[in-house]
Amino acid sequence: MAEEIELAAPRPTLARVDSLAKNPFRTPSSASLADFESFSRSPTPAAQLPDLPSTPPPAQTPPASRRRSEVDLQAEEAGQKMRRMSMGDETGTDGMSLPPIDKGKDAWSFCFAAFILETFIWGFSYTFPSVLVYLESHDPWQKESIASLSAIGTVQLAVMFIFPCTIISFFRRYPDWVRTSLWVSVAVNCLAMLAASWATKVWQLIVLQGVLCGLSGAVLYTPVLLWLNGWFHMKRGLATGIIFSGTGVGGLIFPFLISSALLDKYGFATMCRAWAGITLAVYAIAVYLIKPRVPLRKPRGPRSPWFVMSDFRFLKNPVVIVMTLTSFTSSLAYFPCSLYLPTYTSTLASPVSANIVVAVFNLAASCGSAVIGYTADLSTPITVMASGLAGSLLALTAWGFASSLGAVFAFAVLFGFATQICSTWGPAATDAVGANPHLATLVFCTFGIFRGIASIVGPYISTTLFEPVIAQEHAAWGRFGFRRVIIFVGAMSALSATGGAALHWARKYNARVKAASA
Template structure:
């Protein structure tokens, strides 16, 4: 039966009214009026977070769309469950690279397996974190365009990471360690970690700084525990059994967490008709033309040049401070990670307020740089001095990565998918700084020591380079505020 059209008189003109089809829902009527204009699977900013429209099956026509209730953002049981899972994934994936100083001390010890291969062992430690950061530049844009690939990437990265860790236990040369513990482990970690960050931007929208802080605190937690576990295992069993056992533990723990790492929003539809109705959003690359982006990216690069070296060499340095205390290196590394928890969570939470972003960048970089130049260089030749430096360095430097969400906001990117991609670009800069630090540190350590008693002589030039890089990072980051004021004055 065809429904007839009704005409209602009006003082100005006749208005034609037509009833909605019986299958139409309130969510569909909003969509037909243009209020649900967005790629399916991407939540439009004008739509309340609890309502979302999608086909009830791949064969449904647009007239049979149903309303789907979504869990809330920035809080609630589902958001915090995801945050806990992401925190634990962070702890397990990043705990090993940030505890590599223990492996390095074992490999390079006079009675260790590779006492004369400092260059390759340092490269292994650098790659174990650097590749994880740098490969994000390629992975995040792919996931932004192919969000359905995020879940398979979790398992591909998981298998690759386990293969790299356990495979390094069979290594008979430092070159094999570079390929397994350095390259393969970190590549798997990056593929596994990227979907976690992508999903995070769906769950946490207004409190992304807080979420970043909590997630990155996972690295600090594992950095407190892992050094002592790894040191004890290496001392008792050697590198092979230690790496095999840790690979098994990670296989069980990460494998049990993956079901809880999932997105808040439904994936985009597969049908061609649905794709025509809601084509994928084009990625906006305009931020590459903004000077503030390049200022913050360079600050991030220089911060990375200085950030990784203390954690990489702290165990070797501790052995020279007190040769009779085999645990001093692990205690120093754990102190850095323990105090970093304070700044990771507090800096991240404070950065949700835009007025704190640039002051926190300056505080983190300059504060950590000064602690390197003064405390490590002049006062860390004793056990209390080394512990004091570790505490100061952790407090100031640890919170910098929690500021990435605020930096992304400063650049002007708002879309969750594009924010995740920009996270990958910042991550690449951090990885580049980490990788460049390996050859630079090798050259500095192999050069003639400073003529003064600074950094116990041998580490003097490395300390000067590290502290200077961090202070320069703070100066560059602070100039982003000056550019903002200059731009505002020009508009006026």
């Protein structure tokens, strides 16, 4: 029985079977309009129809589904790349196998060298309160105001926090000059410290120890920021905490080495000369050891631009905005406490006790950096909130009611341990830009810039809040003219605690945006 089917609207990809049989090399695109017209109007026997699948052809993948497939493919490729990186099964631009991330001798050797730089560069900076106590009581510096003397240390900190972003751009543009720049910085740092031994004016110390030592220290420390994200990914918070703990280790040892062993026995000039010799040897070892995961090569083509504006799109990221403001407010509380706590202690006991407080504070900061770095890997928002609340409560209670040396020691331990906000920067940068080492470093430097600004603004505000006219007052709360300083520290710490909740919201917002665009 001949069954005939009427085709009302043929798809453009179909052609007459008999026409193809006559000319098998004729393609559907070469069929004439008349062929299609006659074919569509004539009944076609079912026997001549091509065999069609029993199920309808799949519908064309919509753009959204295709985008999801592409995102899944990219995620799978990224996961495979991370697995290759963790096993060391990865090749660089020169075809050589690269060492694994998060483990292995090379990764932890980098961590060790970075720890050394952290200890001597930042450890000395945070030991400056001990030097400040000495300068306040010895000629020719004791006639100067506490604000001008404290500017030596605050300028050094600010320079080291603010300039790494520019130095990173220089290193990326001139990778073949990185090693030379590091060795030049070693020489500048040591010579500036040596020249400071002959200084007789405060402005000379600000230039030599504040600007030159700060700038050369920033150059020496920039490779840590530049290469850390290339060596560590899943253990970035742990590595960051270990490296940052060098500040506490240096802050524990150096107050006794600098103040008790050098300043008190031999004076300021001899201390500067001895420190120049010590750092010359230590920095030389660290520069020799520290290396990037991907070997440095001179670019074959044009050098990269100084700044690529597209790289700074992360500034609009809510996680970056929240964490920047949180770090700024937390630093406004941290630096006045770390700088003026020895002065507060010296009103209760001898200058030796002030050095002990500095050492105890920095030791607690060292332990707190590692612990907070570990907890930040688990939950950054909770860590930020807990750190801010703890700092506020400790300032308003433990410091406010501190009337004995033991109470000051207890406050120094607890506050130094709980307020290491810098150890949360690594996980926060990962939340903002993922595993991109370049962007993560820029995010890290952004946090550092605002912390550097706070290192100047915070002590300046505290100096204006300090009331020397009632420095001998023995009130029940807020003694020795520090009442308003304590309130300021407590308020800024409490404000930084709100950053934990804001950071949680920012992460959820980013997740919704990512899901909507997938």
